[in-house]
Amino acid sequence: MYSMADATQKYSITMPRDIAEAARARGGSSGLSSYVTAAVARQLERDNLAEIIAVAEAEHGPVSDEEIRDKRETLRQAQERVHREGRTTQ
Template structure:
């Protein structure tokens, strides 16, 4: 993270802290926790966008989600095939 840092004191359950410390690797617990918080902020922001969009346009149906997932799967397959041909 290129931003200036500041030291904070947080409280969390011991088992979660132990698991985080075990997984943090050489970057350390602070970096691991900062990355986790950044991901949560992204999720919160995305949920807010979804709520605004659904309020304006209505909820997305399961059929629409399935169609978009299939399109994504097909695009990834094409991309993978194109990369293999280029190599």
């Protein structure tokens, strides 16, 4: 992720006014730049993940729907466990 200590550069971007105003409102006290930076960072993470998946699928073949369901269930159970454990330690 990025930090505000990272070097910054001013850029000019163009986007629809309604999107810019909604982002400005969501940015709150952090501001539009901070909100847009976080959104672009998330998109870069998604793009990088898509590239990793494409390479893995090219090497090992596509992931089946069943494998996806199994992994989602494993993740759901792990999140549930963390949530339960978090409540008991507070």
